[in-house]
Amino acid sequence: MKVVVGLGNPGAQYANTPHSVGFEVVDRIAESCGAAWEEKRQFKCLMAKVAFAGQQALLVKPQTFMNLSGESVAPVVKYHNATAADLVVVQDDIDLAVGRLRIRKAGSCGGHNGIRSIIERLGTQAFVRIKIGVGKDRANVVGHVLGKFDPDTRKVMDAVVAEAAKAAEAVLSKGPDAAMNAYNGFCAATA
Numbered sequence: 001m002k003v004v005v006g007l008g009n010p011g012a013q014y015a016n017t018p019h020s021v022g023f024e025v026v027d028r029i030a031e032s033c034g035a036a037w038e039e040k041r042q043f044k045c046l047m048a049k050v051a052f053a054g055q056q057a058l059l060v061k062p063q064t065f066m067n068l069s070g071e072s073v074a075p076v077v078k079y080h081n082a083t084a085a086d087l088v089v090v091q092d093d094i095d096l097a098v099g100r101l102r103i104r105k106a107g108s109c110g111g112h113n114g115i116r117s118i119i120e121r122l123g124t125q126a127f128v129r130i131k132i133g134v135g136k137d138r139a140n141v142v143g144h145v146l147g148k149f150d151p152d153t154r155k156v157m158d159a160v161v162a163e164a165a166k167a168a169e170a171v172l173s174k175g176p177d178a179a180m181n182a183y184n185g186f187c188a189a190t191a
Contacts (some may be wrong), residue, residue, distance in 0.1 A: 001056060001058060001080045001086060002052075002055060002056070002057040002082070002087075002088070003057065003058045003060060003073075003076060003077055003080065003082050003086055003088070004057055004058070004059050004060070004088045005022070005026070005059075005060045005069075005076075005088070005089045005090065006022035006025050006026030006027070006059070006061055006090045007019075007020075007022035007062065007066060007069055007090065007091045007115075008021070008022050008023030008024075008066070009066050010063045010065065014146065016154070017145065017146050017147060018134035018135075018144065018145045018146075018147070018149070019066060019092055019134075020092075021132045021157060021160075021164075022089070022090040022091050022092065022132070023061050024157075025090040025130070025132070025164045025165050025168065026090065028161060028162065028165045029052060029165050029168060029169075030048045032165070033048075033050040033052055035049065035050045035059065039063075040076075042075075043076045043079070044063050044064045044072040044075075045060050045063055045064075045076065046060070046061040047061075047076070053168075053169045053170075053172035053173040054173055055172060057172065058076065058080060062114075066113055066114040067113040067114065067117060068117055069115075069117045070116075070117035070118040070119070070120055070122065071117070071121065073089070073121065074118065074121035077122065084122055084124045084126050085126065085127070087122075087127040088128045088130065088168055088171050088172070089115065089127060090129075090132070090168065091115060091130070092131075092132055092145065093110070093131035093132060093133055093134065094134055094135065094136035094141065094144070094145065095111075095133075096131060096132070096133025096134070096135075097135055097187065098133055098135040098153055098157075098189055099133055099156040099157070099159065099160045099187050099189035100132075100133030100160070100186070100187045100188075101130070101131070101132060101133070101160055101167060101185075101186040101187070101188075102130075102131045102133070103128065103129070103130050103180045103183055103184055104129045104131065104180075105126070105128055105176045105177075106126045106128075107129075108125060109125075115129065128171055128176050130167050132157075132164055133187075134157075160187075160188035163183065166183075167182070167183040167186075170182055
């Protein structure tokens, strides 16, 4: 079973913020598959079962808040007899320019607390991440990732969210290497 996780913070006050673009990507996938979200309290998440990229997959939106994402993701992976190799996590990345897309097969958390939590709970760094560039305000990182997008940035984010959903499909259908070749370097701000 493939597991595609979108990272974000639950609640309307966090919608349309850099830290919740992972939610937007899995929402787009669920909508394209005609799937509805179900609350799964035992996993502290919203989940949708979908036929995606030619296979059965689970879409997951942890409801733990970002810094505790692993408390949701690790139990979902283990319960469904998946492995870290079956996991794709969609996250924001402040070290990438707004609208950039980058896929990685493994690696450290890079300072992202949601990824840090997943690594700690899974006990491995070997899972695919689809990183969406949201830029950074060095003077106020927290304010930036939890602040609302302005209208111009929102247009760029809409484009990169759509592309990230396609990238997730490519990871599942063609493998991470092919997806990296196709999508690394994409920038919605210049597309």
